[in-house]
Amino acid sequence: MSAGIDLTEETIFTWGAPPLKFGAGAADEVGFEMSGYGVRRVLIVTDSGVNALGAPQRIADNLRRYKIESEIFDGVHVEPTDDSMNKAVEYARAQGDWDGFVAVGGGSAIDTAKAINLLTSNPGELMDYINKPIGNARVPDGQLKPLIAIPTTAGTGSESTAMCVLDILSMKVKTGISHWRLRPTLAVIDPLLTMSLPPEVTAASGMDIVCHAVESYTARYSTPFDRKKPEQRVTYCGSNPVSDLWCERAMQLLAKSFRKAVHEGFGPDGNLEARSDMMMAATFAGMGFGNSGVHIPHANAYPIAGMVKNYRPPNYPQDEPMVPHGMSVSLTAPEAFRFSFPSVPDRHLRAAALLAPDKDKLNDPSEQLPAVVVDLMRDIEIPNGIGAVGYTEADIPDLVPGTMKQQRILATCPRPVTEEDIAGIFARSIENW
Numbered sequence: 324m325s326a327g328i329d330l331t332e333e334t335i336f337t338w339g340a341p342p343l344k345f346g347a348g349a350a351d352e353v354g355f356e357m358s359g360y361g362v363r364r365v366l367i368v369t370d371s372g373v374n375a376l377g378a379p380q381r382i383a384d385n386l387r388r389y390k391i392e393s394e395i396f397d398g399v400h401v402e403p404t405d406d407s408m409n410k411a412v413e414y415a416r417a418q419g420d421w422d423g424f425v426a427v428g429g430g431s432a433i434d435t436a437k438a439i440n441l442l443t444s445n446p447g448e449l450m451d452y453i454n455k456p457i458g459n460a461r462v463p464d465g466q467l468k469p470l471i472a473i474p475t476t477a478g479t480g481s482e483s484t485a486m487c488v489l490d491i492l493s494m495k496v497k498t499g500i501s502h503w504r505l506r507p508t509l510a511v512i513d514p515l516l517t518m519s520l521p522p523e524v525t526a527a528s529g530m531d532i533v534c535h536a537v538e539s540y541t542a543r544y545s546t547p548f549d550r551k552k553p554e555q556r557v558t559y560c561g562s563n564p565v566s567d568l569w570c571e572r573a574m575q576l577l578a579k580s581f582r583k584a585v586h587e588g589f590g591p592d593g594n595l596e597a598r599s600d601m602m603m604a605a606t607f608a609g610m611g612f613g614n615s616g617v618h619i620p621h622a623n624a625y626p627i628a629g630m631v632k633n634y635r636p637p638n639y640p641q642d643e644p645m646v647p648h649g650m651s652v653s654l655t656a657p658e659a660f661r662f663s664f665p666s667v668p669d670r671h672l673r674a675a676a677l678l679a680p681d682k683d684k685l686n687d688p689s690e691q692l693p694a695v696v697v698d699l700m701r702d703i704e705i706p707n708g709i710g711a712v713g714y715t716e717a718d719i720p721d722l723v724p725g726t727m728k729q730q731r732i733l734a735t736c737p738r739p740v741t742e743e744d745i746a747g748i749f750a751r752s753i754e755n756w
């Protein structure tokens with residue numbers, strides 16, 4: 324005991340975020356920002372879809388005005404894999420040295436840039452740094468180079484988080500690297516870049532924001548854990564008062580603008596206010612969950628995406644089947660929130676009220692949040708459950724172990740969860756309405 328505090332119990336939480344530059348036109352100030360780090364040669368990391376829209380070239384031109392040389396690498400795989408990240412790292416090493424990096428794109432480009440930055444500034448290979456039990460969870464000792472993250476989707480919040488997510492192809496599982504050194508040096512968030520996002524991508528990536536905010540807000544609280552030593556502290560510390568603030572605000576912005584961004588956001592004359600709100604919501608939710616963590620919907624999303632059979636979502640690359648991240652996290656969310664309700668009912672009700680302030684109160688309070696999430700999913704045409712992306716009852720025994728492998732994520736689940744619980748959640752998520 325010290326000053327009346329039991330020091331075997333956790334009393335500490337941690338929180339971090341990068342500096343931000345936010346607003347329409349902010350992407351045109353990247354050269355000025357990069358010049359502040361004294362860099363001469365920069366790699367711009369993007370995917371071919373985003374590159375075709377021209378933003379990376381505009382950024383290269385802007386960098387040149389500040390006498391910064393750059394090259395565009397557009398080989399990012401949409402939803403990166405170990406293979407695609409290794410190829411990106413090989414390219415960057417072969418063409419090096421780089422003084423800094425600019426990521427332009429969605430979570431796929433930003434996460435790939437984080438991996439490139441890590442593996443061109445520190446020794447070792449991708450697998451060394453990947454979370455246990457899949458990798459060795461090696462800690463990067465050395466300082467990384469400046470990385471400016473410029474998101475072109477409103478979703479992942481990767482511009483403000485300290486992790487990078489990838490598919491391990493041989494294991495059909497998604498995992499990641501998480502360490503505070505991966506967090507971008509600066510996030511430049513320009514809602515104008517999202518005016519070209521098709522409704523389907525706006526809907527799926529926006530559901531990622533919903534799940535980040537709600538899962539973080541309902542995650543296990545940061546301090547009922549056993550006390551950790553400083554070197555044991557992980558990026559995801561559980562819900563905490565600072566993350567809660569950002570998540571609450573993200574949910575209010577989603578209530579105001581998500582449907583408008585999907586239905587009115589597309590094209591040069593689209594609804595810029597709705598796009599700005601969504602960009603802010605994505606970053607705010609990232610500043611929340613990126614410190615607190617997520618739980619069952621995200622843990623389930625990994626096998627849903629990793630074991631995809633034939634599903635090809637409209638307006639995503641069609642060369643291979645995929646369940647986009649934001650879609651995969653939403654498909655079991657209604658049922659997961661029914662399951663987590665009894666552990667923190669007030670939080671679930673408050674999240675429902677923030678996301679849908681005008682929704683009538685249902686007789687069964689545990690149904691309030693699932694109903695709000697389902698209303699939204701229907702309105703923005705997210706597929707109706709895991710059945711709609713190709714899974715049947717017969718797949719559940721194969722999906723469950725993929726979820727149970729995500730113990731790092733399930734650690735912040737507000738109540739203990741068993742294989743049987745997860746099997747039940749999958750079974751009841753084959754159709755959500």
Ligand SMILES: NC(=O)c1ccc[n+]([C@@H]2O[C@H](COP(=O)([O-])OP(=O)(O)OC[C@H]3O[C@@H](n4cnc5c(N)ncnc54)[C@H](O)[C@@H]3O)[C@@H](O)[C@H]2O)c1
Nearest residue numbers: 372373402429430431475476479481484486488519520648
């Ligand atoms: N690091 C993190 O904290 C974190 C958090 C959540 C998700 N993720 C990861 O992020 C990835 C998903 O990222 P995402 O949802 O942002 O999408 P994405 O980066 O995979 O892009 C989706 C599609 O949208 C296109 N696109 C992107 N911006 C566009 C624009 N402005 N106009 C037109 N098309 C555009 C891309 O070319 C691509 O085809 C997944 O791999 C996921 O696991 C990372």
Ligand SMILES: [Zn+2]
Nearest residue numbers: 479531535652
């Ligand atoms: Zn996510």
